[in-house]
Amino acid sequence: MPDYDDYLARIYEVLKPFTKQGLLLNEDSELVTELGLTSLQVMELIEQIEDYFDICVPLNILPDIRTVRDLAEQLEKLDA
Amino acid sequence: MSLFDKFQPLIDIRAELEALGVMPFGAVTEKLLSATEGIVNGHRVILAGTNNYLGLTFEPECIAAARQALEEQGTGTTGSRMANGTFADHLRLEQELAAFFDRRHAIVFSTGYAATMGMSSTLAGPGDVIVMDADSHASLYDGVRLSGADIIRFRHNDPDDLAKRLRRLGERTENCLIITEGMFSMLGDQAPLAEIAAVKREYGGMLLVDEAHSLGMLGEHGRGVAERDGVEKDVDFVVGTFSKSLGAIGGYCVSNHPQLEAVRFATRSYIFTASPSPSVIASTRAALRILQRRPELRERLWDNARRLYDGLKALGFQLSPEPSPVVAVTIEDRHQAIAWWNELLQHGAYVNLVMPPASPGDYALLRCSVSAAHTPDQIDHILAAFERLPG
Structure with missing residues (x-):
């Protein structure tokens, strides 16, 4: 079963296309305000993660996600 | 701030x-x-x-019916269906809708929004799962948010993606509501309902289809995409509106599940609002007759x-x-x-x-x-x- 670090590594991977030059991703990177993702792009990003881990991620977690860390933590919680 | x-x-x-x-x-x-x-x-x-x-x-027949209802029953019901707002004609319209859709039960709502939002917020609850087409109408999104169920989207009009998501849910499909539309409101594209119904048969769950934009348009009797595709038996709940092909305002849900009569009394958008005005019900009934006759x-x-x-x-x-x-x-x-x-x-x-x-x-x-x-x-x-x- 994937753990926090597995999810984090994957999030960094799928966020690569959204990372502006010179900007380093870290766990505190904010998806919308910092990386400029739209809500639709956040959902597409989650779809990629769902397919990679073959899991279902309910939209209900979205209001609790602001940063990369929030997302990794929420994904880890789904397994619990 | x-x-x-x-x-x-x-x-x-x-x-x-x-x-x-x-x-x-x-x-x-x-x-x-x-x-x-x-x-x-x-x-x-x-x-x-x-x-x-x-x-x-x-349509003169619709206007005449509305005018007669206005004169005989007044301008409004001034109350909820659960209090003073159920008139004989509300029940007649429910019977006529059930007969038209060849279903046993029907609920009439005050708007299409109240129907789709109400059913999608009430049928599934905390602990249940809703799997919905990504391009579903805003009223369905509003409803599922209120439901408390886990919400999962499948790619628009993609039965394979739906199957993938239902497979991942495993036994949770027993408590799963699948939501899609017959014809989508913005692009007019139609759901592949035959394939979606087949996925539902394979994995389980219940299926709700919003036929707001397909009522009166498709199928031998004009019942929508599910009728045209021959999969009405697989659709547990059909929801829709009177505000498009029937030229009035209001909404409906029809189903063969006898539990719909209990769902009626749990649906807040049905309870906590005034029922449709008599003239609206009268013109809708006339329009439904015309839809079938012509x-x-x-x-x-x-x-x-x-x-x-x-x-x-x-x-x-x-x-x-x-x-x-x-x-x-x-x-x-x-x-x-x-x-x-x-x-x-x-x-x-x-x-x-x-x-x-x-x-x-x-x-x-x-x-x-x-x-x-x-x-x-x-x-x-x-x-x-x-x-x-x-x-």
Whole structure:
């Protein structure tokens, strides 16, 4: 079963296309305000993660996600 | 920081439109000349954005029925269906809807929004799962958010993606509600309901289909996409509206599940609002009779739809994937979409301007809806207005 670090590594991977030059991703990177993702792009990003881990991620977690860390933590919680 | 900060993007768009002298959102219909012509924002136009698919809003039989109900039962019910707001005609309409859809049970709601939002917020609850088409109507999104169920989207009109998500849910599909639409409101594309029904049969769950834009359009009796595709038995709940092909306002849910009668008393959008006015119920009942008695309306609607679709395609516009009574022209630059919407109005055609997030994707739409009441000349007039747009 994937753990926090597995999810984090994957999030960094799928966020690569959204990372502006010179900007380093870290766990505190904010998806919308910092990386400029739209809500639709956040959902597409989650779809990629769902397919990679073959899991279902309910939209209900979205209001609790602001940063990369929030997302990794929420994904880890789904397994619990 | 203020409560209003989050509205700034809307304030900016409104200011931009005002500076251009264009007001596409909330355009004022100053006078109606018929079901298909009117004066909008000061321009005499062919109405090509009203969802008046069968053109029944001025049907004498509907108006006479509404007038009689108004005189005999008054202007409003002044109460909830659960209190004083259930009149005999509400029950008659429910019986007639059940008979029309060949289902055992029906609920009438005060609006289509109340029907779709109400059913999608009530059927599944905490601990259950909802798997919905990503392009579902806002009322369905609003409903599922209220439900407390886990919400999972599947890719628009993609039965394989639905299957993948249901497989991942495992045993949770026993408590799963699948939601999609018959015909989608913005592009007029239809759900592959035969394939979706097959996925449901394989993995389980219940299926709710919103046929708001397909009632009276498709299927031998005009019951929608599920009838046309021969999968009505697989659809547990059909929801829809009276405000399009039936030319009134209100909504419905029909089902063979006897539990629908209990769901009725758990659905807050049914309970905590006044029931539809008698005149609305009367004109809806008359329109439902006409829909069944005059299948030629459906043929005329599709003739008009194909005429507009083929004409716009020949003019080189980027259109929705298939001909349908909803014909949407896709425009990537929203400034061009706003300018074109205004030009069309000045050239005598009213269509809907749709911008993200109401449109699927990042582009804007000039959304036309066709009516059985349009004459071929009126369709040609709409085409001529598009032809005059600057390239």
